[in-house]
Amino acid sequence: METLPLFIAIPLAVAFLFPVFEKLSLRRALLDGLAVLATAALLAGSLGLLAQPDRVYWIGGWAPPVTGINLVSDGLSRLMLVVVQAISFFSIVFSLRYMDRYSSRGFYYGLFFLLLAGMNGVVLTGDLFNLFVFIEIAAIASYALVAFGCESEELEASFKYLVLGSVSSAFILLGVGMLYNLTGTLNMAEVAAKAPALSGLPIMAMVGACFLFGFGLKAAMVPFHAWLPDAHPSAPAPISAMLSGVLIKAGGVYVLFRLFFSVFGMDLLYARVFMALGAVSMLIGVLLAVGQWDFKRLLAYHSISQMGYVLLSVGVGGEVLARGGPTPVAALAVFAGLFHLVNHAAFKSLLFLCSGSMEYVTGTRQLAEMGGLSRPMPLTGLACRVAALSISGIPPFNGFWSKLLIIIAIVQAGHYALAALTVLVSFLTLLSFIKVQRYALEGPLPELLRSVREAGLAMSLPLLALAALCLLGGLLLPLYAGALFTPAQEAMLSGLNYARAILGG
Amino acid sequence: MQATSESGGGLSPIVKTVARWMAGFILVFGLSVVLYGHLTPGGGFAGGVVLSAAFILVVLSHGRREVLQILSERAPTIYDGLAALAFLLLAVLGYAAGGFFLNFLPKGQPFQLWSGGIIPLCNLAIGVKVGACLFGVFAALAVFRHLHQRSA
Amino acid sequence: MPTLDHLPYLFAMLLFVIGLYAIVAKKNLVKLILGLIVIEYAVNLFLLLLGYRGGGVAPILTRRDAPAEFLARTVDPLPQALILTAIVIGLGTLALVTALALRLYDRYGTFDITEIKKLKG
Structure with a gap:
């Protein structure tokens, strides 16, 4: 039996079950069990998919020559699928205890799985309009989750996020419409087959601009980043981990890679735009982060900065490819970008979960009001330290290896100034996380927080698991790179051959 | 109008009676839009919106207080x-016949009510979903x- | 060369810009929401225009039509399906944004965004 549609069908089914359960006032253990079971099954399924070759599934049997909607499992989508399932599993386990403070657990799980279904759909689909629909499913679920606590700040952040998100969706739909008019198809592979004939048309610049704005806003790249520092910290901590850890990747960066590498074909202009967006996001994000005192807000600004690394690195890869430079350099740049994307998912969701754990016991997110938390909360403290060292790029944690690879790739591509900028941003990141450690974990324990304790094993276990991933992800890279990254890197570098891989011939 | 809707008391008996009568017709119309969705313009979504309109009409005319006594949240x-x-x-049932979303029922003759395989059933499910969701x-x-x- | 046939497209774009203007310039939450709706309908109108062909008929096959002749005359139905989906999505967004605006009104007693700013910006 074909399993690809189940990655969308299972979360959707579970998402619709939860509100019914909530309204029937079923036992809490049943809800928790179903949520953990569903995410665990999806994680196992996505890991199983890694061992299988690329394949295409045509929904409802509408295969070419009558192209319907297709689901595609290639290297890049498998990589994203595993990341999404892994982070959602850890977030759900963390939620079991953390969501005690909120009512309506069933609605929370329902929205969570709707978000998951949307992201899985985005990652798997091979159809442009379907992509738009799934992005909207994920986005609407995330708007509601940001406002889940119904406090004034949360409502305000959610409103801002919703307005900007809807504008970006309108631009995406506009781009899809224009592309349909140009090519007469919505299938990404068929568009890719016609892309060489279209390149250079003035209208293609318009289409590219629509998609860059639309998905750039979803990925919170710098001129379009204003919503992220409000929206991500306002959500409950496990949702912050999902939004920062995977939504801006699956709904933003992944789609940019997919469209501009596989569907339009990378050219020099797009590559330079990627590099510029990446470099600016990297720098501005970290500069805004350094001055923050709200822990979660600081983390949110770092998300912008770290995604800048990913976009810059992949953009450099695309540029080398487009100007006909050495393929190994392009391959290294793309590889490093994808590696950093996965690492960022691991350490940023870990950081957000740590902030949630601290907020759960201390009741505050302000760094100035915390202090000495590593003594009463040794496990959270340890996990937080590991994540901070990872994001700052300290060996032997995973962030160090991916940043090292990014810098090597940029130097090999000949962009020395950008490499220097990358190193500088890395130092600034370290600086701001020294501040986090100094104020949250070290120093005297404030009088008010004398009685805090670790929040329990259900909250500590996901932290420790993610911390282990941060450590081993870098050290064991040679062991799993061939299964996870190489196929993804090949899928991106093969560019417009995407069309041939899907449609055959 | 303003005063009654603020207190949730509903409108005059004439409006209530007419609304109750109309609601029945609107429901039938909505159902026909749903059921004939695979043959004519309309379908699950449009029909579902009409279905929810029937309920909304009753709520609007009868007012909040009266409705709360019979409506379960x-x-x-x-x-x-x-x-x-x-x-x-x-x-998912399509899997039994070979694939996700596969139209596994007999397609029948075009332009007949019983045709189109699973599409009328899908329309019915969507109609109920949209009707319930919009009214919700x-x-x-x-x-x-x-x-x-809560107090502000 | 732009001709009179391009005028509807221009109007769709104009509508889009009007919606954007409302979102950027208006300070009332309700007007912001109206701006969102205008943008959405501008995009829908644009998609509808893409499927149009001069003198086309509605893409609904009836018993009286000969399929071959019908196919030659009908407008493109796909954009209409896309619009229907986009309308449904827009409805979901609209329901959510209305609920948010009402909650904000409960908290602040105003729809003015200049008075709703607990966040730093």
Whole structure:
């Protein structure tokens, strides 16, 4: 039996079950069990998919020559699928205890799985309009989750996020419409087959601009980043981990890679735009982060900065490819970008979960009001330290290896100034996380927080698991790179051959 | 109008009676739009909107207080979830015949009511879902909000 | 060369810009929401225009039509399906944004965004 549609069908089914359960006032253990079971099954399924070759599934049997909607499992989508399932599993386990403070657990799980279904759909689909629909499913679920606590700040952040998100969706739909008019198809592979004939048309610049704005806003790249520092910290901590850890990747960066590498074909202009967006996001994000005192807000600004690394690195890869430079350099740049994307998912969701754990016991997110938390909360403290060292790029944690690879790739591509900028941003990141450690974990324990304790094993276990991933992800890279990254890197570098891989011939 | 809707008391008996009569016709019309969705313009979504309009009309004319006595807060959510699950079930049942969303029922003759395989069933599920969902949204914003309102 | 046939497209774009203007310049939450709706309908109108062909008929096959002749005359139905989906999505967004605006009104007693700013910006 074909399993690809189940990655969308299972979360959707579970998402619709939860509100019914909530309204029937079923036992809490049943809800928790179903949520953990569903995410665990999806994680196992996505890991199983890694061992299988690329394949295409045509929904409802509408295969070419009558192209319907297709689901595609290639290297890049498998990589994203595993990341999404892994982070959602850890977030759900963390939620079991953390969501005690909120009512309506069933609605929370329902929205969570709707978000998951949307992201899985985005990652798997091979159809442009379907992509738009799934992005909207994920986005609407995330708007509601940001406002889940119904406090004034949360409502305000959610409103801002919703307005900007809807504008970006309108631009995406506009781009899809224009592309349909140009090519007469919505299938990404068929568009890719016609892309060489279209390149250079003035209208293609318009289409590219629509998609860059639309998905750039979803990925919170710098001129379009204003919503992220409000929206991500306002959500409950496990949702912050999902939004920062995977939504801006699956709904933003992944789609940019997919469209501009596989569907339009990378050219020099797009590559330079990627590099510029990446470099600016990297720098501005970290500069805004350094001055923050709200822990979660600081983390949110770092998300912008770290995604800048990913976009810059992949953009450099695309540029080398487009100007006909050495393929190994392009391959290294793309590889490093994808590696950093996965690492960022691991350490940023870990950081957000740590902030949630601290907020759960201390009741505050302000760094100035915390202090000495590593003594009463040794496990959270340890996990937080590991994540901070990872994001700052300290060996032997995973962030160090991916940043090292990014810098090597940029130097090999000949962009020395950008490499220097990358190193500088890395130092600034370290600086701001020294501040986090100094104020949250070290120093005297404030009088008010004398009685805090670790929040329990259900909250500590996901932290420790993610911390282990941060450590081993870098050290064991040679062991799993061939299964996870190489196929993804090949899928991106093969560019417009995407069309041939899907449609055959 | 303003005063009555603020207190949730409903409109005059003439309006209430006419609204009750109309609601029945609107329901029948909505159902026909849903059931003939695979043959004529319309279908699950359009028909579902019409279905929810019938309920909304009754709420508007009878006012909040009267409606709250017969309306369960959880009914729209439950019908919404179950209809969505039914739609998904139709998609997954396709696996038995060979594929996700495969139209596994006999297609029948074009232009007959019983034709199109699973499409009328999908329309029915969507119609119930949209009707329940839209009415749920309306009820949440216009009726139940006043129950849960916290002080600002 | 732009001709009179391009005028509807221009109007769709104009509508889009009007919606954007409302979102950027207006300070009332309700007007912001109206701006969102205008943008959405501008995009829908644009998609509808893409499927149009001069003198086309509605893409609904009836018993009286000969399929071959019908196919030659009908407008493109796909954009209409896309619009229907986009309308449904827009409806969901609209329901959510209305609920948010009402909650904000409960908290602040105003729809003015200049008075709703607990966040730093």
